[in-house]
Amino acid sequence: MPELPEVETIARGLSRAVVGKTIDEAKVFLPKVVLPDPATFRAGVAGEHICTVGRRGKFVVFTFASGTRVAVHLRMTGRLLIRRADDNGTYPYENVRWLFSDGSLLSFADIRQFGRMRLIEPGQPWDEILGLEPLSRRFTRDRFSELLQGRTTPIKAFLLDQRRIAGIGNIYACEALWEARIRPTRAAGSLSRERRERLHAALQSVLRRAITMGGTSVDDYVNADGERGGFQNELSIYGQDGEACPRCSAAIVRTVIAQRGTWWCRSCQRS
DNA sequence: AGGCGTACCTGAGGGC
DNA sequence: TGCCCTCAGGTACGCC
Numbered sequence: 001m002p003e004l005p006e007v008e009t010i011a012r013g014l015s016r017a018v019v020g021k022t023i024d025e026a027k028v029f030l031p032k033v034v035l036p037d038p039a040t041f042r043a044g045v046a047g048e049h050i051c052t053v054g055r056r057g058k059f060v061v062f063t064f065a066s067g068t069r070v071a072v073h074l075r076m077t078g079r080l081l082i083r084r085a086d087d088n089g090t091y092p093y094e095n096v097r098w099l100f101s102d103g104s105l106l107s108f109a110d111i112r113q114f115g116r117m118r119l120i121e122p123g124q125p126w127d128e129i130l131g132l133e134p135l136s137r138r139f140t141r142d143r144f145s146e147l148l149q150g151r152t153t154p155i156k157a158f159l160l161d162q163r164r165i166a167g168i169g170n171i172y173a174c175e176a177l178w179e180a181r182i183r184p185t186r187a188a189g190s191l192s193r194e195r196r197e198r199l200h201a202a203l204q205s206v207l208r209r210a211i212t213m214g215g216t217s218v219d220d221y222v223n224a225d226g227e228r229g230g231f232q233n234e235l236s237i238y239g240q241d242g243e244a245c246p247r248c249s250a251a252i253v254r255t256v257i258a259q260r261g262t263w264w265c266r267s268c269q270r271s
Numbered sequence: 272a273g274g275c276g277t278a279c280c281t282g283a284g285g286g287c
Numbered sequence: 288t289g290c291c292c293t294c295a296g297g298t299a300c301g302c303c
Contacts, residue, residue: 077280077281093281110280111280111282112280112282113280114280151273153273157274258274258275259276259277
């Protein structure tokens with residue numbers, strides 16, 4: 001499931017590989033995955049020159065010379081894969097393909113068909129509903145504390161809400177709460193100042209460490225070169241039910257919070 | 272307004 | 288062995 005570190009890794013790989021290339025043509029094999037519609041999408045990217053590839057929340061964002069952008073959300077199983085000019089085989093679950101003028105390709109593949117590629121006209125706002133970038137300078141301890149203020153939702157659900165903070169998903173929410181020793185069911189606004197500060201630091205720490213390792217591959221995730229990440233070997237709590245807590249050795253449990261599997265330690269994430 | 276439940280999908284895995 | 292059922296999950300959307 002690509003979250004911030006995985007999307008950042010993909011965007012960096014794409015930046016190295018496709019910036020400076022020109023898109024000759026887009027082929028759309030599954031019409032519903034391109035927005036606003038296939039004809040507009042194909043016309044909007046044809047002939048475009050790629051200037052930058054970046055990330056906003058869990059979106060990969062391509063910016064073209066004209067100012068037009070394409071924002072890609074991979075949801076759970078989406079992949080953006082760089083393919084060499086001599087790679088002319090069919091790719092499983094390939095929904096969209098960009099053909100570059102140098103003969104190389106970019107494939108958007110997605111088993112579950114949830115991922116989307118959205119064409120954005122120059123100047124058109126698209127990310128207003130997304131919250132703060134947790135690794136940005138604006139995400140201060142005080143700003144985080146303000147966001148939590150008065151919220152009754154469980155802290156785990158709060159962390160997953162992209163309108164507040166953008167980019168955190170199930171894996172890093174579980175890991176950060178464990179690192180900060182906070183019970184995931186705790187009402188967000190009821191956290192003490194000390195715990196808010198611990199959680200703020202834990203979020204930044206776990207996201208940075210995961211980026212360094214190229215993201216977490218527990219399931220389908222691979223980067224733009226088709227390689228798995230390394231942070232799955234560093235996970236303390238996510239997916240570890242029945243294992244011993246690395247901090248206190250109590251058994252890790254799995255419960256459901258906000259309709260999501262949640263792994264935590266009842267012993268050292270007590271409040 | 273905020274919080275909650277459900278639809279969207281397919282593959283994996285458990286039960287019989 | 289093989290079929291059927293359930294579950295997994297990020298987000299949009301509808302409802303209360």
